[in-house]
Amino acid sequence: xxxxxxxxxxxxxxxxxxxxxxxxxxxxxxxxxxxxxxxxxxxxxxxxxxxxxxxxxxxxxxxxxxxxxxxxxxxxxxxxxxxxxxxxxxxxxxxxxxxxxxxxxxxxxxxxxxxxxxxxxxxxxxxxxxxxxxxxxxxxxxxxxxxxxxxxxxxxxxxxxxxxxxxxxxxxxxxxxxxxxxxxxxxxxxxxxxxxxxxxxxxxxxxxxxxxxxxxxxxxxxxxxxxxxxxxxxxxxxxxxxxxxxxxxxxxxxxxxxxxxxxxxxxxxxxxxxxxxxxxxxxxxxxxxxxxxxxxxxxxxxxxxxxx
Amino acid sequence: xxxxxxxxxxxxxxxxxxxxxxxxxxxxxxxxxxxxxxxxxxxxxxxxxxxxxxxxxxxxxxxxxxxxxxxxxxxxxxxxxxxxxxxxxxxxxxxxxxxxxxxxxxxxxxxxxxxxxxxxxxxxxxxxxxxxxxxxxxxxxxxxxxxxxxxxxxxxxxxxxxxxxxxxxxxxxxxxxxxxxxxxxxxxxxxxxxxxxxxxxxxxxxxxxxxxxxxxxxxxxxxxxxxxxxxxxxxxxxxxxxxxxxxxxxxxxxxxxxxxxxxxxxxxxxxxxxxxxxxxxxxxxxxxxxxxxxxxxxxxxxxxxxxx
Numbered sequence: 001x002x003x004x005x006x007x008x009x010x011x012x013x014x015x016x017x018x019x020x021x022x023x024x025x026x027x028x029x030x031x032x033x034x035x036x037x038x039x040x041x042x043x044x045x046x047x048x049x050x051x052x053x054x055x056x057x058x059x060x061x062x063x064x065x066x067x068x069x070x071x072x073x074x075x076x077x078x079x080x081x082x083x084x085x086x087x088x089x090x091x092x093x094x095x096x097x098x099x100x101x102x103x104x105x106x107x108x109x110x111x112x113x114x115x116x117x118x119x120x121x122x123x124x125x126x127x128x129x130x131x132x133x134x135x136x137x138x139x140x141x142x143x144x145x146x147x148x149x150x151x152x153x154x155x156x157x158x159x160x161x162x163x164x165x166x167x168x169x170x171x172x173x174x175x176x177x178x179x180x181x182x183x184x185x186x187x188x189x190x191x192x193x194x195x196x197x198x199x200x201x202x203x204x205x206x207x208x209x210x211x212x213x214x215x216x217x218x219x220x221x222x223x224x225x226x227x228x229x230x231x232x233x234x235x236x237x238x239x240x241x242x243x244x245x246x247x248x249x250x251x252x253x254x255x256x257x258x259x260x261x262x263x264x265x266x267x268x269x270x271x272x273x274x275x276x277x278x279x280x281x282x283x284x285x286x287x288x289x290x291x292x293x294x295x296x297x298x299x300x301x302x303x304x305x306x307x308x
Numbered sequence: 309x310x311x312x313x314x315x316x317x318x319x320x321x322x323x324x325x326x327x328x329x330x331x332x333x334x335x336x337x338x339x340x341x342x343x344x345x346x347x348x349x350x351x352x353x354x355x356x357x358x359x360x361x362x363x364x365x366x367x368x369x370x371x372x373x374x375x376x377x378x379x380x381x382x383x384x385x386x387x388x389x390x391x392x393x394x395x396x397x398x399x400x401x402x403x404x405x406x407x408x409x410x411x412x413x414x415x416x417x418x419x420x421x422x423x424x425x426x427x428x429x430x431x432x433x434x435x436x437x438x439x440x441x442x443x444x445x446x447x448x449x450x451x452x453x454x455x456x457x458x459x460x461x462x463x464x465x466x467x468x469x470x471x472x473x474x475x476x477x478x479x480x481x482x483x484x485x486x487x488x489x490x491x492x493x494x495x496x497x498x499x500x501x502x503x504x505x506x507x508x509x510x511x512x513x514x515x516x517x518x519x520x521x522x523x524x525x526x527x528x529x530x531x532x533x534x535x536x537x538x539x540x541x542x543x544x545x546x547x548x549x550x551x552x553x554x555x556x557x558x559x560x561x562x563x564x565x566x567x568x569x570x571x572x573x574x575x576x577x578x579x580x581x582x583x584x585x586x587x588x589x590x591x592x593x594x595x596x597x598x599x600x601x602x603x604x605x606x607x608x609x610x611x612x613x614x615x616x
Contacts, residue, residue, distance in 0.1 A: 078409075095409070099417050101386075101400075106409045107612035109466075109604065114420040130438070158417075296417065304415035 002034045002071055004093060005063070007084055009077035010041045013204050014185070017048045018146035019075035019120040020060055022139050023096060026124065027073070029133060036073070039063045041084055045203070047185035051145045055138040066090045076120040078104045078112070081207040096123055099296060100304065103209075118163035119150035125166050140173035145185055152221065152258045153182035156293045186221070186258065192228045197238040201253060208300055211307030213249040213270070216242060219295045225257035225264060232286055236266050243268040250274060254295060255286075262290040277306035310342045310379055312401060313371070315392055317385035318349045321512050322493070325356045326454035327383035327428040328368055330447050331404060334432065335381070337441060344381070347371045349392055353511070355493035359453045363446040374398045384428040386412045386420070389515040404431055407604060408612065411517075426471035427458035433474050448481035453493055460529070460566045461490035464601045494529070494566065500536045505546040509561060513550075516608055519615030521557040521578070524550060527603045533565035533572060540594055544574050551576040558582060562603060563594075570598040585614035
């Protein structure tokens with residue numbers, strides 16, 4: 001019996017954590033010949049911790065690398081720059097994701113299910129259905145929480161009709177109102193005042209390769225961007241530090257107000273291509289981008305197209 | 309209404325042709341907002357022609373490139389070296405495949421369904437089921453033909469239990485015995501005597517990238533390898549010509565006997581890594597490899613692992 005790790009991306013968000021957690025459980029039900037273990041590559045987001053505690057589920061174990069030959073299932077990413085250290089010598093045996101098709105490759109044919117839905121946990125809900133396996137309350141809660149945070153309570157342009165249907169179904173199983181449950185998750189992150197600039201810039205950061213440029217893009221979601229703006233200079237300094245220390249060609253911070261539905265962009269480094277791609281200028285500091293809620297669909301996709 | 313091309317790999321085999329043909333029909337049923345058109349990148353295999361004629365279906369149209377911005381769905385491949393000319397400026401909007409995860413990438417999230425089944429047409433059969441769409445006789449015949457040729461009538465090590473179940477179901481819809489139908493398809497290719505060495509080497513050839521090496525691997529399936537061996541010298545000369553003219557680091561021809569269940573390997577160019585990977589030597593000419601029926605699972609996967 002092999003032990004197979006199920007792992008989301010680095011700097012895990014709630015969808016990365018929950019997709020690994022629930023998929024490991026599902027695989028253990030489907031495949032008695034192997035043992036699937038959910039693991040994570042960074043700290044638990046506050047909302048993940050809340051759900052694990054409230055529904056009595058053990059959180060995935062923290063790891064910092066995988067050994068040579070380790071079998072792994074990737075959830076919520078298929079991009080090497082976002083994957084566990086050691087992936088080049090590990091064996092990727094399955095991928096479930098909802099991002100662009102990137103650069104993870106395999107020697108043998110594997111199952112790779114990528115669908116353009118609002119969250120990886122929506123796809124995992126569909127995999128339960130495909131196998132006709134009942135979704136129990138604790139699994140429904142984990143899946144629902146991830147769909148709600150990843151789609152900003154279905155406000156993000158990444159949210160599809162299928163996500164809405166899935167949210168309705170899962171809410172009924174858990175016995176909660178989805179908007180109330182979603183707001184509880186976002187509020188669990190606490191007020192912005194308690195959060196250091198280091199955490200604002202690291203809570204949900206990802207590395208991308210845009211036409212050979214190594215670019216860091218972080219996103220911090222708040223319900224009170226106006227309040228956070230008093231710390232803009234401090235945050236901009238931290239973005240510059242990350243860009244320089246991390247050897248990034250460019251760094252871009254998105255401060256996203258999920259109530260106002262838009263983001264402040266703060267750039268550092270070689271940002272001309274970002275300015276050109278969006279038709280904006282950072283000359284006078286941060287730029288407010290109304291309607292921009294999705295790093296993936298509204299920011300990364302645009303920069304990939306622009307640099308390819 | 310956009311016109312979206314559905315296209316298999318270069319030098320199409322029966323699975324590449326039929327997967328594009330049937331998936332285009334299915335997408336036209338599912339999505340009234342766009343028109344899906346099956347196309348192909350090379351001559352029709354004899355068995356594809358037989359099925360299109362017998363079941364009154366129009367064959368995919370031959371194209372040699374796609375224009376900038378053309379939307380395309382890839383079937384039976386996700387490797388740039390096997391894809392249509394112009395893919396770098398086209399927009400890949402969906403992929404259905406059963407090979408290793410390779411190097412096609414996209415800017416935006418798309419549907420990518422890759423499953424380790426014996427043929428892409430097995431996956432398309434499952435997509436019909438997923439949407440609850442009835443498989444009509446002519447679609448069942450196209451799907452069945454592709455599963456049977458791609459799995460060498462279920463003898464290949466790539467054939468799974470699911471493929472067997474699918475073959476049973478599709479055979480019942482078409483009203484044929486699967487082994488008889490499969491043999492009829494293989495026999496439609498004609499005796500080897502009518503086939504030029506150029507065709508033996510081009511009928512099913514693919515380009516691979518193994519650790520930076522550009523490698524050509526072709527496969528020719530026969531029911532009488534013994535008869536074909538009288539032309540070994542002539543075939544070896546053609547393999548050398550392809551390797552030199554095509555600028556390949558190495559070329560490997562598999563002459564596969566589907567009755568004896570094994571292949572003669574004929575190598576050209578920088579073949580040391582192939583010799584090392586398989587523990588064989590081409591010093592005395594072609595090497596008989598008993599049990600080797602699958603280029604993908606038994607040859608390409610081994611060379612990828614060996615060179616990575």
